[in-house]
Amino acid sequence: MELPLAPSLLLAAIPALAFGGCLLPLLLQRYGRAVAALTAAAVMAGCLALLLRLAAAALAGHTEIFRLAWLPAWGLDFSLRLDGLGLLFCLLILGIGMLVVLYAAWYLPDEDRLGRFYSILLLFMAAMLGVVLAENLLLLLVFWEITSLSSFLLVAYRSDKHESRISARMALAVTGGGGLALFAGILLLGEIAGSYELSVVLEAGAQIRSDPLYTPALLLILLGAFTKSAQFPFHFWLPNAMAAPTPVSAYLHSATMVKAGVFLLARLYPALGSSDLWFWLVSGTGAVTLVYAAAIALFRHDIKGLLAYSTISHLGLITLLFGLDTPLSVIAGIFHIINHAVFKASLFMAAGIVDHECGTRDMRRVNGMFRCMPITATLAIIAAGAMAGVPLLNGFLSKEMFFAETVSHAEPISWALPLLATVAGMLAVAYSSRFVHDVFFNGEPVNLPRQPHEPPRWMRAPIELLVLLCLLVGVVPAWTVAPLLTAAAGAALQGPLPDFQLALWHGFNKPLLMSLLALAGGILIYALRRPLFAWQEQLPPLHPRTAFERFYSLLALNARRGVALVDNGSLQRYAALLFAFVVLLGIWAYRSGPAGGGIRVPALVADEAAVAALCVLLIGAVGTTALYRERLLAVILVSLVGLAVTLAFIRLSAPDLALTQLAVEMGTIILMLLVLYYLPPRSAPKSSAARLSRDLLLAIFAGSGMGLLTLLMLSAPFASISGFYLQQSLPGGGGANVVNVILVDFRGFDTLGEITVLAMVALASQALLDRLALPAPARDGDGRRWASDLHPLFLAMLMRLLLPLALTVSVYICLRGHNAPGGGFVAGLITSVALVMQYLANGSDFAQRRLPQRPAPLLALGLLLAAGIGVASWAFDRPFLTSAHGHLRLPLLGDIELATAMVFDLGVYVVVVTVVVTVLSGLGRLSQRSRLGDEGPA
């Protein structure tokens, strides 16, 4: 059946399915291990099915691209590409992934429920697919980071073991650090090429190489690739990552994680390759890694350790091939990626079976396994042959191509390369022989905890399949791997392919001679193993892991010291630093900014009243500051300031602000008095002279800066953006009070946000006061009782009378707010002050019996009113919060102007009342609770 789907959508569906499916095993694990495993396999099979529908076009050399704008301003788009290279890697990731899923179900102990394991595995796989399918380099980076993070979780799967955690942290630190370098490198590359899209970057190779930023970009990108692919000297994380369960090792270190680095080399080869720097860096690193890791591998006694170092060595070989910088060497490199993935996955799985059956992986104890598990042994021997490069197996073909490349390379050190390659080949044969001989032959097992057997049929099946592939590719390469390799190499080179033949027999030539030499030399080295081991024993031990740990702790220690310099937990210091920084910023901005016209204040004549108000304000502010230790006096002085500010608002044409400020002022005073009641009666101790002068200096700088800034702002030419509001207030908003119309109509969405913040304040205050008990002192500092008469009768009666009056005023203020000074905010404040006065005058018990106790429903009501009237405008096909207004002629009252915005204002009103009453009455109730606690036991 042909689905009517565009290929590009199919392409996008692959990562979408992978990421979407990665939680399924976790959700379905309660139905059993098998369901979790089957789900994981099904997600992979689904991805594979999608991929196969696109495979034919990719094999034919077509590049499918999917684009979706994400953050186009940053050059980050969700764009994917599928070409031959991507197809090859997808097949490896999905194919070997499915085998690992099957294998892990048998390998992992029965008590594991596997949901978590498969979910992380799928997440990792999805990220790998993302890396190889990304068209946008920044997107590639995002997926790259996800592979680092999810592989951390996989390596640390046995999180109860110290070793797992340490190893996972090391892998994350190294690959994550490389990821940061890669990030910087890719940013540079994108800057040079002018785009982060691969299709642009890959075309711009010549331009990139001639750019002065090419060297840093290349160095940073290679750092990312080399850390991921465990190249010397960043290789040490990989052997330690063997702490992961074997299925993870089989997946991460054959087909996926470590291949991401060499994938990047192949992917960016057209953009970055073909330069001397590339040749020396890449081939040099590859060569050192190839030989060094092969030599170490021979001396590892742990089976997985041997395989880990062999993996590093093979990655070095692939890196070296890309570094040789010829089309044929790139083809050989890609070919070896395939072959290594296939044989190394099967070898890890075989090692896992041996471990599983024997309970140990130490080759000095695990011997003679051929008799216990002949079939597994045969499979492992064939795979090890591929690793060593034995004819008729896939590893032989790519190794032969590698030898041919070293021979034909005409660089200045023409004799060194073939020599190096032959030595590496010998070492590979030697460690492969050790693996085969030590594990499967070489006498009897030593002191094993259990008697090994053949594993279950299905645990072996993945290895059988992989070994079959080794053989098929090794014997008939042209019929099996050739089309895929051609497509992948075509995509990696982005140009015509040179003539090359995949065949078992190329005649007697130098590469064949080198292969034979390697075989013979390797067997000789293995024969000499005892003296070699003895020699290695007396070498000074190398512990990259401890060195790394030491470096890591040193770094952490210094980081902590650095943080402690600024972050010592003192709020005073933070505040001082903050103010000092702001003052410095201000000075910097003032000195570096455009030279303004100086201070030219439009002279608005100051009359005596203004000067008097300023004097009041100065007395209040300076008095508060000077007398802050006399706390009650300070509160009174602060209210003087509030009064002066209110007067300023009245004078300067802001009646709404004056009303609001006045109402808030009352709330603030009550609040401060309540707080004062609970604070320890003693005054604060005096600050030291040094502290005082520091703070005074900061305060004077900040104050004079703000004063200067105000003058400068007032001197600058003024262009208002409010013309629209003034024009439209009456015709568009139906109100003459422009400030109120802005609040409830033009900028109603902002106001909705603001009252939401207020509602959060109420909820947070309630949470803070929850079960809070403060000892309220019965007497003040001088031993006097706080109050002999808690609720004076006169005050109580007066306040009860005042309440209906205050409510009437607030309704009036609220209703008229659209046309005259007033509105929901002011009305809410007036109502709440009237209510709080009831608490003060009549006591909490009286007020509580008459007022709703829980603020949440009221807050919800207010917010719903405000938001609901906004949503209602959708019913009339208008945008959110569109206001409607009209005239209503009522008997007796006459013409009344009504606007839907008034409902919004009502919502504001409800929220403001609830917030203020909650905060103030909450504090008041606290006093009641503590007084009860005070008198109860006594």
Added chain:
Amino acid sequence: MEALLATAIGVLTACGVFLILRARTFPVLLGLTLLSYAVNLFLFASGRLHLDAPPLIRAGASYTDPLPQALVLTAIVIGFGMTGYLAMLALRALAESGDDHVDAGKDS
């Protein structure tokens, strides 16, 4: 008038900053109140100073800029909410640590 307002803003800021840098919670509360006066006045001044020109639509009147007023109006109310929340925080810290020092309860 402008110079007076600038003086007021400057002095309020200086006093507010000085009080915020004190070690006890109550002066910090006072300082924040003073600083929010300063900020509100500053925001308000960005619409320039006009006498007898309230933004209420009437025939033949001139108007001051209404936008900063709308901003400052909500800022005043939110400032009050913030002060209230801070007061709760101070009391909670006092209850947990028995001290009204701003760093009370710090491990050291």
